[in-house]
Structure formats: C-alpha cells, structure tokens
Amino acid sequence: MKKILFVASHRFDRAPGQRFRFEQYFQFLAEHGYSCELSFFIDEKSDKIIYKPGHYFQKLKMMWNAFSTRFKNVRHRNDYDIIFIFREAMMLGTIYFEKKFKDSRAKLVFDFDDAIWHMDMSEANKRFHFLKNPAKTGDIIRLCDLVFAGNAYLANYASQFNSNVVIVPTTIDTSEYQRVALPKNDFITIGWSGSVTTIKHFEYALPFLQEIKKIYGDKIRIKVIGDASYKNEELGVQGIAWTRKDEVPELSGIDIGIMPLPDDEWANGKCGLKGLQYMALEIPTIMSPVGVNKEIIRDGENGFLAESTEQWISKLKQLIESESMRTEMGKKARQTVLDHYSVLSQQENYLRYFNQLTAK
Numbered sequence: 001m002k003k004i005l006f007v008a009s010h011r012f013d014r015a016p017g018q019r020f021r022f023e024q025y026f027q028f029l030a031e032h033g034y035s036c037e038l039s040f041f042i043d044e045k046s047d048k049i050i051y052k053p054g055h056y057f058q059k060l061k062m063m064w065n066a067f068s069t070r071f072k073n074v075r076h077r078n079d080y081d082i083i084f085i086f087r088e089a090m091m092l093g094t095i096y097f098e099k100k101f102k103d104s105r106a107k108l109v110f111d112f113d114d115a116i117w118h119m120d121m122s123e124a125n126k127r128f129h130f131l132k133n134p135a136k137t138g139d140i141i142r143l144c145d146l147v148f149a150g151n152a153y154l155a156n157y158a159s160q161f162n163s164n165v166v167i168v169p170t171t172i173d174t175s176e177y178q179r180v181a182l183p184k185n186d187f188i189t190i191g192w193s194g195s196v197t198t199i200k201h202f203e204y205a206l207p208f209l210q211e212i213k214k215i216y217g218d219k220i221r222i223k224v225i226g227d228a229s230y231k232n233e234e235l236g237v238q239g240i241a242w243t244r245k246d247e248v249p250e251l252s253g254i255d256i257g258i259m260p261l262p263d264d265e266w267a268n269g270k271c272g273l274k275g276l277q278y279m280a281l282e283i284p285t286i287m288s289p290v291g292v293n294k295e296i297i298r299d300g301e302n303g304f305l306a307e308s309t310e311q312w313i314s315k316l317k318q319l320i321e322s323e324s325m326r327t328e329m330g331k332k333a334r335q336t337v338l339d340h341y342s343v344l345s346q347q348e349n350y351l352r353y354f355n356q357l358t359a360k
Contacts, residue, residue, distance in 0.1 A: 002358055003079060004029070005106070006038045007070075007097075008086040013244060014042075016195075017113055018086060020273055021150070024173045028347045034354060037080075039073050041066035066090060070097045077104035081358050084109040087116055088140065093133030095140055102143045107357045110141055110158075113150035113170055115269025117157065146357055150271035151292040157269075166353060169292075170271040174334075174342045177280040180252040188216075188320050191223040191254030191283075193274050195242065199227045201267075204260040204288075208312035209235055216320060225250050254283050255326060256319050260312075261288040272296050272341075279303065280337045282330035284319050286312065296341070302332040 008018050026036040042062065070089055074097060077083065083106045089097035101108055117137040141147055141161040148168040149155035158165045190209070192202045202224060209222060213235055222235050230239030240250060251257075257278030261267040268291040275296060278285040287293040289305040297303040304315040319326050339345060 001033055001035045002081040002354075003035045003037065004082040004084055004354070005073065005077075005080045006036060006084045006086065007073065007089050007101075008038065008040055009091065010042050011040050011044070012038050016273060020170045020172065021086065021111055021113055021148075021168075022084065022350075024171070024343050025347060025350050028343075029351065029354070032351050039069060041069045063092075073097065074100045077101055077106060080104075080106040082107050082109055082354060084111065085140065085144070086111050087114075088136070093136060095136050095143075098140050098143055107146070107360070108144040109146045109148060109354075109357070110144040111148040111168070112137070112154060112158075113269075113271045113273075115154065115157070115266050118266050118269075145360075146353060148353075151269070151295075153268050153291055168346065168349065168353075169341050170273050170276065171341050171343050171346050172276050172280040172337055174280055174338055174344065177248060177277070177337075179281040179283075180249045182249075182253055185221075187219055187221050188255045189221045189223050189253060190256045190258060190316065191225065191251070191278075192258050192260075193225040193242075193251060193254075193277060195226045196229075199224075199230055199239075201259075201261055202230075204262060205258055205312075206232075206235075208309045208316065211309070211313050212316050212320075215317070220320065223250075223254060248281070251277060251281055251283070254278065254281075256316065257283045257285040259285065259287040259293065261290045261293070263288070263290050267291060275303070276337055276341050279330075279333035280342075282327075282334045284326045284329040285333055286315055286319075296336065298336075301329075302336045303329060 006022060010018055012023060013019060029036055077100065083101045085098060085108065117134050138161045141158050144162060145164065147158045147162050147165040149158050149165055150168065150170050152167060155165050155167050192205065194202060212220060222237050224230055224237050224239045226242045227239045228241035231237065257275065259275045270291055272292045275285050275287045275293060284303060286304040286306050287297055289307055294305065297305050299305045306312040306315050
C-alpha cells in the first residue's frame with residue numbers, strides 16, 4: 001500500500017479547511033491503495049487558547065511541540081510516497097521543513113484554499129505578525145511536484161511558480177450533509193456561519209440586515225454560528241459556538257444563508273465553503289459576487305448574488321416573502337453541489353492525480 005503523509009496544523013475532524021479539502025477523502029483513498037496519515041501540532045488544549053489574547057507560555061509550548069512534530073516528520077520523510085502539505089508545514093516564516101521534505105523520495109503536493117500570500121491574522125495574534133512570512137507561499141509552491149488550488153484565482157497565482165497546477169474545488173460530503181427536519185417556526189431565520197477569525201465578514205451584512213429588521217421586525221431572526229462571543233443587540237444576535245456534532249443541525253435551522261464578502265484580494269481567494277454548506281442542505285443562499293462565488297451561483301436560479309445594500313435587501317425580501325422560491329432555489333442549490341462540489345464528484349480526480357504522481 002502506498003503511503004501519504006498529510007501535513008497540517010489541526011487534529012483530524014477539527015478544522016473545516018482540512019476536512020473539506022482532504023480529510024473526507026481518506027476512506028476512499030484507503031479503499032484504493034493509499035494509507036493516509038495526518039501529522040498535526042495543535043492539540044485540543046492548544047486549540048482552546050490559540051485564537052485568544054495572551055496565554056503566551058502555552059503558545060510557546062505549542063510551537064515547541066510543532067517543531068518536535070515536524071522534526072519527527074523529517075526523520076521519517078522517506079517512509080512516504082507522497083507528502084501533502086496543506087498551506088504550510090509551520091505557522092512561522094520558515095520553509096525549512098518543506099525543503100527537507102523535498103530532499104526525500106516522496107513526491108510533494110501543496111494544497112491551499114485562501115490567498116495565503118497576503119497577511120491575514122486573528123486580532124489575538126497580530127502582535128506576532130513579524131514571525132510570519134506570507135510571501136513564502138510562492139517558495140513552497142516552487143518546491144512541489146503538484147499543486148492543488150481551490151479556485152482559478154489561486155491557480156493563477158500558483159502558476160507563476162509551478163507549471164503543474166490543478167484546480168480542486170472545496171467539496172461537501174453530501175451523504176453527511178442531509179438537512180435535519182426541525183419544527184416549523186412562525187419566523188424566518190437568516191443565518192451566517194463562520195469562525196472567530198472570519199466574523200469580520202459578517203459585519204459587512206450589518207447595513208442590509210438592519211434595514212431588513214426594520215421592515216420585518218420579529219418576523220425574522222438572525223443567527224450567527226462560529227463565534228460565541230459575538231453580540232449585536234440591535235439585531236438580537238448572540239453568537240453560537242461551532243461544534244462538530246451540532247454543525248448540520250445548527251445549519252438546518254437556517255432558512256436563508258448569507259455569505260457577504262469585501263471585494264479584496266483575500267476574499268477573491270476564498271473557495272465558497274460557507275455558501276456550499278448552506279446549498280448542500282437545500283438552504284437558499286445569497287453571496288457577494290466575489291471570486292468563485294460567481295461560478296457557484298447562477299443568479300436567480302440556484303441562489304442569488306448581491307453587491308449593493310439595495311440588492312441585498314431586494315433579494316432577501318424575495319426569499320422572505322416566498323416559501324416556494326426558497327424551496328425551489330434550495331433544491332437547485334443542492335443539485336449544484338452534488339454535480340460539481342461534492343466528494344462524489346471529485347474523488348476520482350483525487351485518485352487520478354495521486355496515481356499519476358506516484359507512477360512517475
């Protein structure tokens with residue numbers, strides 16, 4: 001059996017980026033001759049403090065563990081046929097470990113789903129920005145035998161440094177993403193899902209959500225999943241913490257999903273995950289027309305695209321006032337995911353790329 005070492009930051013089934021990019025393919029790959037091993041350094045204890053201010057001693061200990069883990073990977077680098085690097089081997093500016101992986105019998109694969117060559121740090125860790133080096137992304141790409149880019153924008157960037165770049169979209173396991181039947185409410189829930197580090201994108205929704213709240217009052221509720229500390233009294237919002245076990249049930253309580261984004265370089269690199277999660281659950285979805293969102297959404301058919309506050313208000317009103325539109329749009333949204341952004345639609349591509357790489 002061929003062996004793949006997946007190099008990433010978080011433990012299995014913890015980080016959405018890892019889960020929706022590669023972890024959900026482990027079983028399929030195992031069934032087709034590949035043993036998959038995940039090497040991570042942010043354990044459960046570190047996970048509780050990494051995005052919080054302070055805790056410097058614990059964070060220093062986490063980095064010590066990270067170096068220990070990666071040095072172990074280097075010692076065993078020749079045990080693998082493929083070393084698959086998700087974003088970076090270390091959360092610091094060095095590419096020492098990537099260079100060491102290159103000096104092995106393994107083929108190197110690099111995978112990324114954001115414009116990580118730009119600086120984007122959580123507020124809690126911004127004082128450590130000098131330890132980062134986003135520009136190293138291009139240097140890592142140069143070292144690799146194959147690059148998986150989450151969308152065309154990322155692929156265009158990677159192609160400056162490597163000629164073997166393929167677009168592999170972020171995908172949803174549609175066998176797991178089945179909407180949970182919940183009691184019907186007498187209000188419509190507009191929902192956003194994200195994390196502590198992306199809550200700033202929800203803030204782009206405030207102007208149009210404030211207007212919608214004025215129009216509909218208690219007929220609508222607004223739900224924020226991913227940051228339990230977030231509050232907005234005007235909108236009646238108290239954030240809900242993300243948990244793996246409650247992910248699908250909590251999303252199932254949303255009637256309309258929103259994905260507002262600024263039109264900047266970081267947002268153009270995003271792979272539409274929030275929107276795809278809503279769509280897989282037959283939730284009618286409105287996205288900003290930024291990056292890959294314009295490929296995912298056929299405006300007015302399987303979802304809506306909205307740019308200005310006026311467009312957001314208009315399209316939200318249409319969905320709020322028409323249950324039949326929500327139902328029909330939701331069905332077409334799920335079909336889009338099944339056809340183009342599901343594990344089933346992409347798993348043969350993963351296998352083919354790995355087979356081609358190991359056959360060389």
